[in-house]
Amino acid sequence: MKFGGRDALRFLGVRGEPDGALRGRLADAAERVFAAAAPDWTARLLPLRTDGDALDFGNGTLAFRSRDLARNLRGCDRAFLFAATLGAGVDRLVRGREAVGEMADAALLQAVAGEIADSLCRDVVAELARNPAVAGCRLRPRFSPGYGDCSLSIQPAFLAALDATRRVGIALTGANLMVPTKSVTAFVGVGQPTETPE
Amino acid sequence: MNTILDLIQKRLVFADGGFGSLLIERGFPGGIPEEWNLSHPGAVESIHLDYYRAGSDYVHANTFGSNRVKLAAEGPGAAALAVRCTAAGVAAARRARHAAGGGDRFVALDVGPTGKLLAPLGDLAFEDAVAAFAEQIRAGADAGADFVSIETMGDIYELKAAVLAAKENCSLPVFATVAFGTNGKLLTGADPAAVVALLEGLGVDALGLNCGLGPDMAAPLAAEFVRLSSLPVIVKPNAGLPRVEAGRTVYDVGPDDFAALMTEIARAGARVLGGCCGTTPAHLAALRRACGGIAPLPVTRKSRTWVSCATHAVELCDATPAIVGERINPTGKKRFQLALREGDFPYILRQGLEQRDAGAHVLDVNVGVPGLDETALLPRTVRELQAVVDLPLQLDTSDPAAMEAALRACAGKPMVNSVSGKAASLAAVLPLVRKYGGVAVGLCLDDSGIPDTAEGRLAVARRIVLAAEDAGIDRRDIVIDPLCLSVSAEPRAADVTLRAIELVRKELGVGCILGVSNVSFGLPRRETVNAAFLLLALRAGLTAAIVNPCNAPVLDAYRTYRALLGLDPHCEEYIRTHAGLPPAAPAAPIPSASAPAQPASPTPPADGPGALADAVRRGLKAEAARLAADALAAPTDPLALIDGAIVPALDDVGRQFEAGTLYLPQLLVAADAASAAFEEIKKNLAASGTARESAGRVVLATVKGDVHDIGKNIVRALLENYGFDVLDLGKDVPPERIADTAARENIRLVGLSALMTTTVPAMEETIRQLRARCPDCKVMVGGAVLTQDCADRIGADFYGRDAMTSVRYALSLFGRPRAE
Known part of the structure; x- marks a missing residue:
């Protein structure tokens, strides 16, 4: 996991170059997020059957319709499902600062944690690409439930398929949002070995 | 006949092992394993019987997830389904016990986690967790379970909910085990001492660990439990760490290796031995062969x-x-x-x-x-x-x-x-x-x-x-x-x-x-x-x-x-x-609040309201508090300090934020510095028995279904700085509660926040209820997902594109009592 600060600044709405003080605060926030984080992830490679916008992962393990995801996965007959999280410690860190009224610090930590969670996902995808089972295949850009017309209502089945609650501690709220909040679920399609880069 | 507690006094006791993979071998296609207690009771019974025959003194009924929270996806019938699955699961295990010859064999009601995270990190209230476990435990006790085995808990708070539910709803013995990660901590950070202190305090009969780790990594944790606890220690590891092979999870430690590693754990003082994921009747048979002859170490009272x-x-x-x-x-x-x-x-x-x-x-x-x-x-x-x-x-x-x-x-x-x-x-x-x-x-x-x-x-x-x-x-x-x-x-x-x-x-x-x-x-x-x-x-x-x-x-x-x-x-x-170094506190250090947020203005006045305003503008928190305290001691009228220094400085920063020359981080550090100054003023006013005049009362809430509340909290911080009394209803707030509060408290302005597209309908519903209950109340909305169009469509009075515009709207609505 890396932290450069560009995305965090974007999340905070900062345009242009930040001043030295803000840079210092970002670096300090990143240090504390790294210290509080217990990054973990789990993944499965599942066979994929598609029929129009109907998708079926793992022969019925997870089946639903999504036009946008079907477009992302066109030509794939396998896909990784992964779930990654920075862990509950980061939520506790942010909440703790909010709870004592340190809003500036809380907002900064929140933005920094967002960028670091993204970086964790890039690491996960890089690791998946090294899996011998997909050697020579091109991976599609990751696609998360909630993007486009892919409904968050698939989240319970998605997490169940990975046993993610027990393995990495990701739970869902009543509205199918993930807690710890700095968690990501995503599909990564596996293209054919012969596929040429687009 | 002995009870399980009698048996545990006399010798090592053997539990069972993994269940899910054995169910799959018998044709379970996925879904809710506990439903097989109803649809395929014979298959469930046969797994238990295999374990009894392999030498298990007790088996866990197939009730790990049969609680209404875990089964919530089944809709309104979840509670009834949980009860039926629990009763049928215990019944299947009892039939297996009978088939194995009865005697000193026992059936544990298996109680696993709800799969939800408890508040405040998640949205499951502690007492709702207690109620869900209570229902399952009553059903299991009524069906004839010999004791309750709470397993695989990863959160101290949920563990407490389950044990309390057991203690309050049956008189059976209670065993409790937790799942540690490879870092030797629970998912929510607890170490073995925290687990032992909690469980011994709640009065369980045996405690320890299961799942999470293989026997090699479980061994030092098991030794720690024996060192700390005055109770019999249970150890039920996985057959190694899981590995995914061709889409299936596999565990590497075979029966004989498993048994050999567990022998060490038995010699170190564990009293109850068994397995978890990846272990089979063959593992249990090997375990019983290897450890059956070991004389257990005495369980000793620890006086700490x-x-x-x-x-x-x-x-x-x-x-x-x-x-x-x-x-x-x-x-x-x-x-x-x-x-x-x-x-x-x-x-x-x-x-x-x-x-x-x-x-x-x-x-x-x-x-x-x-x-x-x-x-x-x-x-x-x-x-x-x-x-x-x-x-x-x-x-x-x-x-x-x-x-x-x-x-x-x-x-x-x-x-x-x-x-x-x-x-x-x-x-x-x-x-x-x-x-x-x-x-x-x-x-x-x-x-x-x-x-x-x-x-x-x-x-x-x-x-x-x-x-x-x-x-x-x-x-x-x-x-x-x-x-x-x-x-x-x-x-x-x-x-x-x-x-x-x-x-x-x-x-x-x-x-x-x-x-x-x-x-x-x-x-x-x-x-x-x-x-x-x-x-x-x-x-x-x-x-x-x-x-x-x-x-x-x-x-x-x-x-x-x-x-x-x-x-x-x-x-x-x-x-x-x-030496002035920070002590080794377990938590993150408090960041320095003294770093200036923007370059210092040429020569700030050294003292007085000008210096205070400057400290607020620059986000110098400690400085702002000190200057406010000094001014008050002078003495200066606290209200003059607010109107003459703090609010103008906030306004100034707010204007720069709106003009795009300052950004959110600077706005917020200025707000924090203002809060620090207000804190001094509050102390002063509290001592004299007076209070700051309220600029107006505002209700804020993140709407139902949304747990992201930092945006709302930022708006609250700014509104409070401007003297508003904010009734913050929190996050995931049902429409009724927001409308009730606004009606009861005669509120003129409600601010609603939502981050997710999926929660916009809840916002719309909230506005509908507010219109019906309090027609004169204005509604402002904000959050990542909203736009002016969207705000218009759902009938809001105002769209706050950022925290500052929300404050401006509130000020325009209530009129500014002082300042400027």
């Missing part, structure tokens, strides 16, 4: 006194007497009383954090203010504190109902302050300590008051200890407070107290605690007296001191004492403290 929070335990002992921070207490503190009346929890939490950072090991929590409902306020304060400050708590109230509510809410084993030698007190408090666990603070006073002599106090202490033992509380869970009067009023006061400490330690073998600062009442330079008295009391045998840890002479005395007596190896803590 522990309290705990959600992450760790603190021992009250001679080597490290506990510092109990006394500052969360409104007695004689007007600012604190105001915070409690206003529900200003940030103020209270800051007291907790400051004490932790100063070196407190435990925090005393007292929120008794005349006219406030302690039964609601104490548990609320406990929940707020434990979400932010990772220290064990000392619950301090004389109201037994408030004490019980706080004991339920506490995510650990707290200190219970207090019980006295009075009959009524013993009768009210001891049963609570017995039920919920805790270390009781026994005060040496009874119906005839505080005895004058050390011997008299010892006599009261003895009565308390004996009464506690009669109530089923181990005497290690009692500490005695011999009490101390002021030496200025009673010349022998300190001497009597010190001798009482010595007597109690020697005669009763329990620890001692003392509120140290009473002794100096009425004397000048009290901290000198307190520090000296603390040293004497520690030398006499004090194991916990109730002090203000932010008072340097007192903490210096404590650290010096430990260094001098060789209790601080290599004087490490002493040197670290005095």
